[in-house]
Amino acid sequence: MLRIVLGSDLAPERAADPALAHLLSQGRGSLAFLLGDAACRYRLLTTGIHWDRVLLAFDGERAVGFAAFKHARRGPFALRWRPFVREFGLVAGGVRFAGFCLSEWREWRYPFLLYGLRVDKPARNQGVGAALVQACCAHAAAQGFARIELEVPLDNPRARRLYLHNGFALRRKRLVPFPPVRGMWRGLP
Numbered sequence: 001m002l003r004i005v006l007g008s009d010l011a012p013e014r015a016a017d018p019a020l021a022h023l024l025s026q027g028r029g030s031l032a033f034l035l036g037d038a039a040c041r042y043r044l045l046t047t048g049i050h051w052d053r054v055l056l057a058f059d060g061e062r063a064v065g066f067a068a069f070k071h072a073r074r075g076p077f078a079l080r081w082r083p084f085v086r087e088f089g090l091v092a093g094g095v096r097f098a099g100f101c102l103s104e105w106r107e108w109r110y111p112f113l114l115y116g117l118r119v120d121k122p123a124r125n126q127g128v129g130a131a132l133v134q135a136c137c138a139h140a141a142a143q144g145f146a147r148i149e150l151e152v153p154l155d156n157p158r159a160r161r162l163y164l165h166n167g168f169a170l171r172r173k174r175l176v177p178f179p180p181v182r183g184m185w186r187g188l189p
């Protein structure tokens with residue numbers, strides 16, 4: 001049976017399970033030019049996870065997916081420069097960290113942003129993604145937000161379809177197509 005839990009409600013020893021951080025670091029693939037591959041993202045991002053910005057889907061004891069979100073200028077990842085310098089050296093690490101900060105700050109204009117969504121491959125097409133999207137909408141509504149926004153990559157029709165089927169509408173195409181994403185939004189009761 002599927003269970004969706006806010007990361008900060010997990011027992012501390014459960015949240016410390018590296019498998020959860022691992023799952024989370026599989027997201028942000030579109031920023032691979034800054035953050036490297038999944039193993040590198042794990043080293044860069046998981047030293048400071050804000051678990052109060054992550055909903056986790058569990059099938060029994062196994063985490064099978066997550067939805068991460070941002071509001072009040074806080075997303076799932078703390079902005080820490082040290083791991084970038086350790087990974088890439090002072091100059092390249094500094095440049096990559098600055099690029100990551102810009103990408104994070106750009107999203108602060110959204111009052112409540114669905115920042116990332118991912119379901120483990122074997123668990124896909126069983127409704128986990130939809131359940132996470134709905135749980136994220138319910139969480140935003142419970143926090144008093146009137147709408148939820150997200151950005152979907154132009155080359156991800158599968159995710160776009162999932163959002164459309166879960167009450168989201170497309171925003172107008174942007175004049176400047178960078179980053180290559182399309183805005184979507186949904187009003188909340």
Ligand SMILES: CC(C)(COP(=O)(O)OP(=O)(O)OC[C@H]1O[C@@H](n2cnc3c(N)ncnc32)[C@H](O)[C@@H]1OP(=O)(O)O)[C@@H](O)C(=O)NCCC(=O)NCCS
Pocket residue numbers: 116117118119120123124125126127128129130131151152153156158159161162165
């Ligand atoms: C996009 C993603 C999160 C979808 O997750 P998912 O768990 O497969 O999503 P769902 O199962 O809820 O929906 C997927 C499809 O399965 C179908 N489905 C849902 N439950 C089903 C069931 N019990 N039996 C058969 N099919 C089912 C749905 O109809 C849906 O198809 P549709 O969107 O054409 O209607 C997942 O593919 C993923 O992690 N992709 C990589 C990361 C990514 O792209 N993230 C989005 C970034 S914006």
